[in-house]
Amino acid sequence: MKLALVGDIGGTNARFALWKDQRLESIQVLATADHASPEEAIGVYLGGLGLAPGSIGAVCLSVAGPVGGDEFRFTNNHWRLSRKAFCQTLQVDELLLVNDFSAMALGMTRLQPGEFRVVCEGTAEPLRPAVVIGPGTGLGVGTLLDLGEGRWAALPGEGGHVDLPLSSPRETQLWQHIYSEIGHVSAETALSGGGLPRVYRAICAVDGHEPVLDTPEAITAAGLAGDPIALEVL
Numbered sequence: 001m002k003l004a005l006v007g008d009i010g011g012t013n014a015r016f017a018l019w020k021d022q023r024l025e026s027i028q029v030l031a032t033a034d035h036a037s038p039e040e041a042i043g044v045y046l047g048g049l050g051l052a053p054g055s056i057g058a059v060c061l062s063v064a065g066p067v068g069g070d071e072f073r074f075t076n077n078h079w080r081l082s083r084k085a086f087c088q089t090l091q092v093d094e095l096l097l098v099n100d101f102s103a104m105a106l107g108m109t110r111l112q113p114g115e116f117r118v119v120c121e122g123t124a125e126p127l128r129p130a131v132v133i134g135p136g137t138g139l140g141v142g143t144l145l146d147l148g149e150g151r152w153a154a155l156p157g158e159g160g161h162v163d164l165p166l167s168s169p170r171e172t173q174l175w176q177h178i179y180s181e182i183g184h185v186s187a188e189t190a191l192s193g194g195g196l197p198r199v200y201r202a203i204c205a206v207d208g209h210e211p212v213l214d215t216p217e218a219i220t221a222a223g224l225a226g227d228p229i230a231l232e233v234l
Contacts, residue, residue, distance in 0.1 A: 002057030011076025011137025016045045032077040039089045054091035062103035076137040099156035101142030105132045139188030160188035177202040
């Protein structure tokens with residue numbers, strides 16, 4: 001019996017695992033920048049496990065962007081994919097592409113009470129839509145519908161590309177600086193890993209400070225250490 005491979009491909013990392021006996025095995029993370037295509041990355045992953053093309057019967061990939069048709073272009077990295085060519089190259093019988101935040105939304109239904117943290121107290125209303133939001137290389141947004149009787153449906157969307165909402169004069173000042181840099185300011189141009197340096201530069205420009213941090217990692221570390229500008233960014 002052939003194995004099945006599952007993967008979650010974002011802008012920076014691609015995570016792969018084998019699906020066997022209702023569980024994930026051999027989970028590995030590869031940098032998308034190190035590989036020319038998803039086929040190459042999966043080939044490297046399989047090779048590390050001593051598996052050759054043809055040993056995998058089906059592949060399911062969670063991908064950032066709208067899915068449909070033969071061609072798929074990844075939103076936040078350089079990869080492109082043809083379903084037909086993918087199956088031929090890796091000798092698989094079936095490829096399923098799922099919008100990443102549809103997959104994320106459905107995954108939320110599997111969480112147990114001890115596996116999440118409440119950040120805003122409230123009472124959930126059953127059978128109402130729920131929204132799943134996740135900042136990463138971009139800003140992912142998904143919608144989860146409770147159909148009752150343990151049935152769920154996920155609605156794909158690209159909510160990270162909506163206009164960034166403003167709620168204060170301070171945010172308007174920062175928005176104006178970001179707009180001067182890039183033009184249209186979507187939610188994910190600020191609320192994402194790549195958005196952290198952008199917001200940091202905006203705060204420095206508005207407040208008259210010389211920017212000294214230039215990466216998401218440096219800004220995050222400085223914020224956690226108490227740096228007031230980096231803390232405002234976060």
